[in-house]
Amino acid sequence: xxxxxxxxxxxxxxxxxxxxxxxxxxxxxxxxxxxxxxxxxxxxxxxxxxxxxxxxxxxxxxxxxxxxxxxxxxxxxxxxxxxxxxxxxxxxxxxxx
Numbered sequence: 001x002x003x004x005x006x007x008x009x010x011x012x013x014x015x016x017x018x019x020x021x022x023x024x025x026x027x028x029x030x031x032x033x034x035x036x037x038x039x040x041x042x043x044x045x046x047x048x049x050x051x052x053x054x055x056x057x058x059x060x061x062x063x064x065x066x067x068x069x070x071x072x073x074x075x076x077x078x079x080x081x082x083x084x085x086x087x088x089x090x091x092x093x094x095x096x097x
Contacts, residue, residue: 003038004064005093006056016083017049023080024052030072036063050085064092 012020024042031040038057045051058064067073 002095004058004061005095006054006058006064007091007093008054008056009089010052010080011085012050012052013083013085014050019083020050020052020080023076023083024054027054027072027076030070031067034063034067034070036060036066061092 010020010024021044028040028042031037036059038059039055040057041055043053043055045053056064058067
């Protein structure tokens with residue numbers, strides 16, 4: 001079975017960029033320490049600073065599911081709503097080649 005790759009995009013409200021950066025940045029350290037996390041990087045678009053994207057790699061779908069059930073993800077969900085334009089665009093991929 002191949003690893004799971006995830007691309008998760010968030011669109012910050014223009015006047016909430018710093019708050020979104022703070023909330024999302026708080027996920028990086030605890031997530032990188034999780035079993036099954038291979039890579040977890042937070043990016044901000046150079047041309048559009050409201051565009052934040054996580055690029056992730058997990059050993060399995062089960063590892064990703066455990067991540068999504070953690071307290072730090074729940075806390076992010078509680079805090080981020082009013083600071084973003086809508087729900088996150090989360091896409092899950094498997095490597096073809």
